[in-house]
Amino acid sequence: MAKNADAAAQARFLGLVRDGRGLKYSARTAGVHLDVGYQWLRAEFLFLREGGLDCEQSRATLGCVTSKIAVWEASFISGSYNRHHLRVERSREKTFWSAFAVRRTVRQSAVIAGVGSSTAYRWIEQRYYQLRADGVSETQARRRLRLSKTRAGAWESRRALRNRKAERGRDESIQVAVRESAARIAAELATKAASRLSRSAVRDTRYWELITQGETNIAASTLVGVTRQTGINIQRRARQRKTLTGADVPSERYLSLVERLQIADLDHLKLSIRAIAREIDRAPSTVKRELDRHRDSQGRYLPHVADETARRNRSRPREHKLLANDVLRRVVQRKLDRFWSPEEIGGWLKLKYPEDSSMWLCMETMYRALLVAGGKGLDKKYTAKLRSGRSVRKPRWLGSARSLGAVRNMTMIGDRPEEVDTKVEVGHWEGDLILGLRCRSAMMTLRERKTQYGIIVNLPVDHTAESVKNAVIKAFAGLPKRMRRTLTWDQGTEMCLHREISAALDLKIYFAERSSPWQRGANENFNGLTRQYFPKGTDLSVHSHAHVRSVTRELNTRPRKNLEYATPATVFNAERRATAHRRRTALELAMATAVT
Numbered sequence: 001m002a003k004n005a006d007a008a009a010q011a012r013f014l015g016l017v018r019d020g021r022g023l024k025y026s027a028r029t030a031g032v033h034l035d036v037g038y039q040w041l042r043a044e045f046l047f048l049r050e051g052g053l054d055c056e057q058s059r060a061t062l063g064c065v066t067s068k069i070a071v072w073e074a075s076f077i078s079g080s081y082n083r084h085h086l087r088v089e090r091s092r093e094k095t096f097w098s099a100f101a102v103r104r105t106v107r108q109s110a111v112i113a114g115v116g117s118s119t120a121y122r123w124i125e126q127r128y129y130q131l132r133a134d135g136v137s138e139t140q141a142r143r144r145l146r147l148s149k150t151r152a153g154a155w156e157s158r159r160a161l162r163n164r165k166a167e168r169g170r171d172e173s174i175q176v177a178v179r180e181s182a183a184r185i186a187a188e189l190a191t192k193a194a195s196r197l198s199r200s201a202v203r204d205t206r207y208w209e210l211i212t213q214g215e216t217n218i219a220a221s222t223l224v225g226v227t228r229q230t231g232i233n234i235q236r237r238a239r240q241r242k243t244l245t246g247a248d249v250p251s252e253r254y255l256s257l258v259e260r261l262q263i264a265d266l267d268h269l270k271l272s273i274r275a276i277a278r279e280i281d282r283a284p285s286t287v288k289r290e291l292d293r294h295r296d297s298q299g300r301y302l303p304h305v306a307d308e309t310a311r312r313n314r315s316r317p318r319e320h321k322l323l324a325n326d327v328l329r330r331v332v333q334r335k336l337d338r339f340w341s342p343e344e345i346g347g348w349l350k351l352k353y354p355e356d357s358s359m360w361l362c363m364e365t366m367y368r369a370l371l372v373a374g375g376k377g378l379d380k381k382y383t384a385k386l387r388s389g390r391s392v393r394k395p396r397w398l399g400s401a402r403s404l405g406a407v408r409n410m411t412m413i414g415d416r417p418e419e420v421d422t423k424v425e426v427g428h429w430e431g432d433l434i435l436g437l438r439c440r441s442a443m444m445t446l447r448e449r450k451t452q453y454g455i456i457v458n459l460p461v462d463h464t465a466e467s468v469k470n471a472v473i474k475a476f477a478g479l480p481k482r483m484r485r486t487l488t489w490d491q492g493t494e495m496c497l498h499r500e501i502s503a504a505l506d507l508k509i510y511f512a513e514r515s516s517p518w519q520r521g522a523n524e525n526f527n528g529l530t531r532q533y534f535p536k537g538t539d540l541s542v543h544s545h546a547h548v549r550s551v552t553r554e555l556n557t558r559p560r561k562n563l564e565y566a567t568p569a570t571v572f573n574a575e576r577r578a579t580a581h582r583r584r585t586a587l588e589l590a591m592a593t594a595v596t
Contacts, residue, residue, distance in 0.1 A: 001472060006175035010040050015177075015268035017041070018063035020298060033180065042072050049076050050133040078549060093123055095128040128155055174269055178279060181269075185261045207234055221303050255282070256288060260303035267301055286489060322377025323360060328359055329377060332366060342366035346556060404497045407491050410511040413519055420486060423450045426575040427485035430523035431472070432492060433463055434530060436540030443540055443548070444471050446487075447526040452560050453572035454526045460541035465496040481506065482579045488512060488520055529555055 016026035017037075027037040041062060048058035055073045059065070067140045096113035100106070110120035125147055131141040142152040203224055210220035221231035255263075259280050273291070277284040294306035322329045335345045344361035353359035369378040371392060385390040393492045420428045428449045433442045446455040459472045476484045486508045489495050498509045512519040521587035533551045534540055556569040563571055 008173055011173040011177040011269060012265070013037050014062075015043060015270060018061075018270070019268050020063060020300060023064060023066070038066075039070065041066070042068070045069065045072050046076055049073075050129070051163070064456055096120055096123060100221050125155055128152070129159055133155075141591075174271075177269055178266060178271065181262050181265045181279065182258075185265065189258065189261070202236055207231060221259075247412055249260050249593055251452060254314065255286070255307075257303070257307045260290070260307050263287060264301050266302040267291065309391050319367065320369075320376050325358060327360060331359075332361065333378065333382065336366075336378070336385045339385050339387075341387060342370075403405060407493065407498070407511065407566050410491070411509065413488060413510050413512050414508045416486065416488065420449065420488075424571075425485070426450045426485045426579070428488075429484065429486065430488045430520040431490065432520065432523050432527060433459075433468070434527055434534065434540075435463070437538055441539055441541035443530070444468060444475075444525060445526055445530055446472075446475060447523045448483075448568075448572065451572040451575055452522065452526075452563060453568040454530075454552065454555055456530060456541070456548050456552045456555075458543060460543075462535060463494055465494050466495040469497040469501050476505050476507065480576070480579050480583070482583075483576060486510060488523075490514075490517070490520065527554075529558075536543065 009032050013026050013030035013032060016029055017023065021029075023037055023041075024034060027034045034113045041064065044063060045058050048061055049055070053061065055069070059069055088134070092113045092115055094108050096115065099112040101110035104112070106120050106124065107117055110117050112289075113120070127145070128141055128145055128223070131144065132138070135146070138152065138156055141147075142149070147155075167424065170217070203226065207220050207224050207226075210223055211217075211535050215223070217235070218228050221228050232281055259282070260282055263276055266279060269281075273287050274284045279286045290306065291301055294309065295301050296305075322332070331349070332345055335348070336342075340348075345366065346361055346363040366378065369375040370380065370383050370386070371390065382388070390558050413572055419425060426448065430445060430449065431444065431446045435442050439460075442459045444457040444459060444463075446457075447453070455475050457475055459467055459471060461467070472487070487501075488510045489498070490512050491514055495501075495509070496510070498511075501507065502509050517524050530551070533554075534543065553569075557567045557570070559565040559567055
């Protein structure tokens with residue numbers, strides 16, 4: 001799949017079809033002919049079938065219903081969908097397979113069919129790929145076709161490479177579509193505006209020429225070919241343009257039509273809410289509320305309808321609920337005076353007055369009345385009753401600025417002793433967290449630099465600073481002091497309690513520079529090995545502690561090239577025994593000296 005405008009149009013077309021839009025609408029929006037859209041659908045269907053999905057699963061993934069799917073399925077089953085017109089006729093191929101089925105060799109079967117060996121092996125290769133696409137294992141496919149391990153391995157590598165290229169091409173096409181989204185929408189709006197202006201501007205210009213010449217509104221409208229009311233509207237629009245002020249323009253805090261069109265376009269491309277928010281430079285919560293609020297009964301987001309609905313809601317004047325309802329205001333103030341939170345008050349009001357919606361109040365309304373400048377309805381003295389005690393609201397979404405400076409009193413990696421880099425002595429560790437689905441679960445990974453020995457600790461409930469502190473102390477508690485000299489970590493907030501860890505273990509903790517994972521290379525490598533067993537985007541809390549220990553043991557018994565193919569467990573245990581022996585010898589020497 002080429003990385004060009006056609007690839008972007010293809011990604012947009014397939015995204016619209018998956019979203020339930022019609023084929024004609026999707027092709028028109030993507031800017032291609034319907035026949036081109038059918039070609040893309042056919043290629044996508046065959047790609048899904050080759051990937052192991054059955055016909056119904058492939059159709060559901062495409063999201064469309066067309067009679068052509070039966071034709072595409074028949075071509076896939078027959079294997080003729082990728083057959084070149086210059087290849088030999090099908091009868092020779094059938095003769096070859098008949099001979100091959102009775103245990104003849106490839107060469108003998110090729111001679112009987114009257115084709116060359118290269119053609120025969122091409123047929124076998126295509127049959128191998130089809131078997132793998134149907135879910136047959138590599139070993140079973142190799143045995144059915146009587147292939148050597150070398151040839152089957154080469155074909156399997158070629159198949160994997162082809163699939164990777166296809167996936168990479170699809171990702172690149174989506175990236176191109178995302179980059180072009182804003183420019184495409186701007187051009188589309190400009191074209192529509194120019195089209196409208198080109199029709200109305202000529203008419204309005206002619207109308208004003210007649211008015212300037214002294215014609216009445218009725219005469220000018222008749223000569224231009226419009227009704228009398230249209231002429232009045234032309235004059236009214238001219239007066240409105242003269243009196244238009246900046247106050248009539250919606251504030252930038254509201255989403256514009258361009259932003260809503262871009263949200264719809266990126267939503268069709270199946271981007272996440274955070275990815276869409278980054279593209280339009282808005283908060284993720286803004287995008288989520290917009291999508292949740294303006295989807296239709298079929299789950300589709302309609303940007304023009306959403307923009308018109310938002311415009312009507314903005315223009316609707318409404319008195320503040322706390323100012324309009326004295327009873328509600330007094331109830332809220334009494335509860336605030338008893339240190340109830342706005343969320344608790346809002347929930348209690350719905351239980352207390354289930355039939356009277358005039359006594360319901362959203363917690364956000366209360367927070368705005370208390371914390372936002374110019375807020376109305378509640379006395380500012382009640383801010384002291386809030387749990388935060390703040391009189392000014394702190395923004396909830398601050399991006400990366402929220403985590404800056406979270407870890408205090410850090411000793412940076414530049415102050416770490418030089419012998420740590422040489423890997424001469426044991427006991428220098430590196431640590432990190434790997435996160436699971438939606439960052440709710442985590443695992444702590446530790447790796448010793450010299451022996452490459454690793455430790456994995458499951459954190460299924462949370463990965464707060466307290467949990468990480470307890471996990472580090474428990475992991476190192478059974479090790480001799482010489483086997484735990486230093487620990488290097490990144491600047492994640494989970495290490496806020498590093499001073500308590502250092503005091504409990506008599507362990508020096510150093511921190512790498514921000515966004516510098518190479519400074520903890522041993523641990524990053526260990527994270528990559530760990531991800532083979534616990535992939536990204538999966539829920540890590542489902543794994544038992546016994547399973548995690550089993551994976552740790554398996555990783556530590558894998559040979560390492562930089563250990564001359566010894567295992568980390570072997571080298572680590574040898575160092576541990578040597579440390580115990582040195583300690584015993586030193587103790588005996590001290591006792592002998594004391595006796596003397």
